[in-house]
Amino acid sequence: xxxxxxxxxxxxGRLSRRELLSAxxxxxxxxxxxxxxxxxxxxGDEATLFTWSGYEIEGLHGxxxxxxxxFPEFTFFADEDEAFQKMLAGFTxxxxxxxxxxxxxxxxxxxxxxxxxxxxxxxxxxISSLKDIDGTQFDGQQFFVPFDWGNTSILYRTDLVxxxxxxxxxxxxxxxxxxxxxxxxIDETVPYAAIYAGVDPYNMSDEDLKKVRELxxxxxxxxxxxxxxxxxxxxxxxxxxxVAGSTWNGSVAAxxxxxxxxxxxxxxxxxxxxxxxLTLHKDAPNIDKxxxxxxxxxxxxxxxxxxxxxxYGHANAKAFEKVDDATLEAVGLQRDVEAFLASGVFSRQFKxxxxxxxxxxxxxxxx
Amino acid sequence: MENPITSPPEPRTLALVSxxxxxxxxxxxxxxYILLSPTLFLLVGVMCLPVGMLVAYSFWTQxxxxxDTTFTLANYAAVFEKEIYLKILLRSIAISLGVTATTILLAxxxxxxxxxxxxxxxxxxxxxxxxxFWTSYLLRVFAxxxxxxxxxxxxxxxxxxxxxxxxxxxxxxxPMAVVITxxxxxxxxxxLPIFVSLEKIDRSLLEAATDLGDTRFERFMxxxxxxxxxxxxxxxxxxxIPTVGDYVTPQLVGGPDGMMIGNLMYTLFFRxxxxxxxxxxxxxxxxxxxxxxxxxxxxxARARGKVQ
Numbered sequence: 145x146x147x148x149x150x151x152x153x154x155x156x157g158r159l160s161r162r163e164l165l166s167a168x169x170x171x172x173x174x175x176x177x178x179x180x181x182x183x184x185x186x187x188g189d190e191a192t193l194f195t196w197s198g199y200e201i202e203g204l205h206g207x208x209x210x211x212x213x214x215f216p217e218f219t220f221f222a223d224e225d226e227a228f229q230k231m232l233a234g235f236t237x238x239x240x241x242x243x244x245x246x247x248x249x250x251x252x253x254x255x256x257x258x259x260x261x262x263x264x265x266x267x268x269x270x271i272s273s274l275k276d277i278d279g280t281q282f283d284g285q286q287f288f289v290p291f292d293w294g295n296t297s298i299l300y301r302t303d304l305v306x307x308x309x310x311x312x313x314x315x316x317x318x319x320x321x322x323x324x325x326x327x328x329x330i331d332e333t334v335p336y337a338a339i340y341a342g343v344d345p346y347n348m349s350d351e352d353l354k355k356v357r358e359l360x361x362x363x364x365x366x367x368x369x370x371x372x373x374x375x376x377x378x379x380x381x382x383x384x385x386x387v388a389g390s391t392w393n394g395s396v397a398a399x400x401x402x403x404x405x406x407x408x409x410x411x412x413x414x415x416x417x418x419x420x421x422l423t424l425h426k427d428a429p430n431i432d433k434x435x436x437x438x439x440x441x442x443x444x445x446x447x448x449x450x451x452x453x454x455x456y457g458h459a460n461a462k463a464f465e466k467v468d469d470a471t472l473e474a475v476g477l478q479r480d481v482e483a484f485l486a487s488g489v490f491s492r493q494f495k496x497x498x499x500x501x502x503x504x505x506x507x508x509x510x511x
Numbered sequence: 512m513e514n515p516i517t518s519p520p521e522p523r524t525l526a527l528v529s530x531x532x533x534x535x536x537x538x539x540x541x542x543x544y545i546l547l548s549p550t551l552f553l554l555v556g557v558m559c560l561p562v563g564m565l566v567a568y569s570f571w572t573q574x575x576x577x578x579d580t581t582f583t584l585a586n587y588a589a590v591f592e593k594e595i596y597l598k599i600l601l602r603s604i605a606i607s608l609g610v611t612a613t614t615i616l617l618a619x620x621x622x623x624x625x626x627x628x629x630x631x632x633x634x635x636x637x638x639x640x641x642x643x644f645w646t647s648y649l650l651r652v653f654a655x656x657x658x659x660x661x662x663x664x665x666x667x668x669x670x671x672x673x674x675x676x677x678x679x680x681x682x683x684x685x686p687m688a689v690v691i692t693x694x695x696x697x698x699x700x701x702x703l704p705i706f707v708s709l710e711k712i713d714r715s716l717l718e719a720a721t722d723l724g725d726t727r728f729e730r731f732m733x734x735x736x737x738x739x740x741x742x743x744x745x746x747x748x749x750x751x752i753p754t755v756g757d758y759v760t761p762q763l764v765g766g767p768d769g770m771m772i773g774n775l776m777y778t779l780f781f782r783x784x785x786x787x788x789x790x791x792x793x794x795x796x797x798x799x800x801x802x803x804x805x806x807x808x809x810x811x812a813r814a815r816g817k818v819q
Contacts, residue, residue: 225782232576253576322680329782369684369766385661385678501783509595509770 191433192217194227194237194425197373198394203449207440208433216437222372223329231255236427238434243420245331245493247288248279250423257426258285263435266442270459271481277419278492289422289438292450293457295476295488296332296416298409299395300388301381312340312411314388316359321366325377325389328370330504331491332390337363339413339489346492353496353503360507370508381406397455397475408476415488421459451477457484568790575784586791596775596792600799603772606686607755613694614750615743618701622742623735625702626709637706641699648696652763655692659683659764684766692760697753701746708742709735737814744811748804755800772796 190212193199197220205215219237221227224246231240232253242250250256261267270290280288298314300307305320315324315336326333337359338345343352368386371377377389378398388409399406409415422438424431440446447463450456455475458464464472464479478484494500544551569586572579590596625636643651658664659682666678682688712735720730758773765771772792779789 225784229781229784364767367767368680372762380661383660383662385680498783501778505775505778505783506595508767509599509775510768511595511598 188217189430190214190217191239191428191430191437192219192237193239193241193437194219194221194231194235195241196220196222197375198454199241201449201453203453204441204446205437206445206449207443208437211436211440212433216433224331225329228253228255231425236425236429238425238428238430239437240423240425241291241420242288242423243331243418243491244277244280244288244290245418245491247423248282248493251282251287255426256287256423257428258282258287259289259424259438260435261286261289264289264439264442266439266444266460269444269462270442271461273482273485274419274459280421287423289442290419290459291421291441292454292459293417293419293481293484294393294455295408296336296390296392296418296491297411298388299377299381299391299399299406300409301384302405302407304384304387307409310410310412312336312409312413314409315390316340316363316366318366320387322368323385323387324363324366325368325371325380325386326363327377327390328372328508330494330497330500333370334360334494334500334504335416335489335491336390336411339411339416342413345489345494347495348500353499357503357507360504364507364510392456393476394455397453400474416491417484417488418491451475457481565790565793568787569794571787573785573787578786586788587795589788590791590795596795599770599775600772600792600796602686602770603755603796604799604803606689606761606769606771607693607751607757609686609690610693610697610754611747611751613690614697614701615705615746617694618698618746619705619739619743621698622702622705622709626706637703640702643695644699649759651696652692652760655688655695656683656764659688659691683764684769686765686769688764688766689757689761689769689771692764693754693757696760697750700749704745704749705739705742708739708745712738740811740814744807747807751807752800752804756796 191208193216195218200218200220202209202215209215219235221230224242227240227242228246228250231237231250232255240250240255247256267289274290274293275286277288277290280286280290298312300314304323305314307314314320315326317324334356335345338348338352338356341352341355341359343355348356368380369376371389374391374395377386377391378395380386381389381395381399382402382404393408396406396408422441424434424438428434442460444460444462444466447458447460448466450458451463451467452471455477457477469479472479478487568578570582570584572581572583572585621640625633625640629636656663660666661678661680661683663682665682666675669675670678716734716738717730720734725733755771756773756776757771758777761769761771761774765774776789776792776796779785779792
């Protein structure tokens with residue numbers, strides 16, 4: 145940890161390990177695609193978790209550590225599209241961590257194998273309504289073990305923003321021109337633009353797509369940067385460089401812990417909800433340890449760490465019994481997962497993903 | 512100039528190996544190829560094959576994860592039909608030209624100083640020039656993020672001095688930030704060729720110019736600058752060619768208007784899942800850079816012809 149502190153001090157608190165890691169992951173893509181890397185990845189004896197940065201904290205992997213005496217290996221991606229391409233190019237982690245809406249695509253591409261839930265001692269404690277989310281079960285087989293869930297919304301500085309109403313319109317508020325930021329990936333930014341436009345993000349007609357495109361074009365001049373990771377947004381919010389940015393619950397926990405006056409928007413048009421989870425790579429080199437990894441991440445202990453330190457919902461129902469309401473409230477989570485799932489617009493796969501991607505990339509390029 | 516590699520003295524051992532073969536087998540070119548073979552194999556393996564794959568991909572199409580190998584020119588047509596590709600390509604070339612110009616303008620005085628003013632320990636100075644290269648490229652980009660940032664070094668200093676009340680926002684997340692960052696990162700690459708061409712200048716030419724009545728400025732314009740054209744050209748090509756396709760710098764400091772062709776290619780390969788389109792764009796970029804490089808080369812060759 146002292147290394148980390150030095151780096152942070154050197155950069156006046158503006159360069160975090162997470163930021164560095166995600167940038168390194170972004171830059172490292174090219175080299176990682178080489179076959180040599182594949183051999184390296186396979187030579188490891190521990191299960192490899194392929195995930196966003198932020199899930200490498202010890203509390204989530206205590207069970208694995210207890211059983212094997214070491215922590216699992218981690219490989220990070222900045223977003224799921226990058227993860228998908230990296231695996232298509234031959235990278236074989238044991239446990240990739242996508243969100244529910246990507247399981248179908250990844251399975252179709254031949255990257256996943258079914259999970260035998262009888263090998264998971266904590267499966268019984270998993271909240272049942274998370275077990276059969278659309279597009280995660282095929283031919284009666286489980287391809288996805290729900291792990292974390294939460295919201296995508298706008299985190300804003302309560303001291304710098306005069307909120308007129310709880311609405312996505314904040315991201316189009318010209319008073320804050322040049323002081324807003326949003327994710328550059330379609331899964332985060334396009335849906336809220338569609339919700340704001342009043343169309344179903346996941347079933348857009350050409351006409352709907354045009355409406356959303358217009359909104360995003362209107363937003364672009366107001367945007368300071370399109371972020372590839374939440375850390376950049378968190379740091380810019382902390383510095384006051386931006387006053388509002390799209391992000392996830394985890395950022396609420398991170399910034400509130402620093403004592404910053406921030407609040408998570410609850411848009412009247414509907415907040416975005418998502419469930420992400422663990423999958424098993426088709427050619428997972430350490431399959432037994434992969435099951436241990438998944439099981440330990442589902443445990444009550446991991447769940448408590450998740451709720452209190454990371455700030456996302458967890459799949460284990462018993463973990464919620466160990467955390468009080470105030471803690472949940474602080475990170476913007478609710479106890480009742482059914483209410484959560486019914487509370488907003490659930491993240492699904494776009495009907496016409498390629499068209500949506502092309503649209504958003506053109507908007508970002510200034511067309 | 513005679514290339515030493517193509518005309519080595521004929522080694523005896525080789526003559527023994529090729530005993531009994533027709534004389535032409537011992538021809539000098541073959542020796543050269545044998546000497547070059549490790550490099551040639553490497554070049555074929557890591558350069559020609561991948562580029563060949565890129566060319567092949569650019570004539571194919573992709574549907575999700577399936578590559579359709581039917582020959583098509585559709586990807587190239589798209590490059591010229593869809594506004595986004597040419598727009599970003601032109602922007603990349605413009606940013607890269609800005610980087611190259613800035614780098615050379617800053618590099619020239621440094622190279623001049625080392626070549627003409629430094630009399631002892633020249634090697635030490637040259638090593639010092641390469642110090643920025645000792646850290647990772649990524650860390651240098653991050654360092655500029657820290658310097659140009661909202662609460663960064665420049666803004667904090669200006670606020671401390673009382674010159675501004677609120678941090679300047681135009682320092683980061685725009686094409687200018689990309690130019691600054693890349694110009695710093697590539698400075699050593701520009702300094703060294705210019706230094707070498709300055710070193711090679713025959714000092715007696717400068718003395719002759721002074722004797723004939725040239726002022727210092729005239730002497731620079733008539734002798735020094737024309738004789739360093741090869742060095743400047745080399746610096747231009749060494750900086751321009753790699754920066755057009757730069758990915759990390761625009762990604763980290765570019766902001767919405769600083770996006771470059773490398774970022775677009777990344778998007779095509781990693782988000783849109785369209786390797787053929789990305790390959791076609793890469794090929795078009797290679798041709799654009801080659802054309803510009805050749806134009807610069809010919810222009811300076813003509814200029815050099817005039818000098819001699």
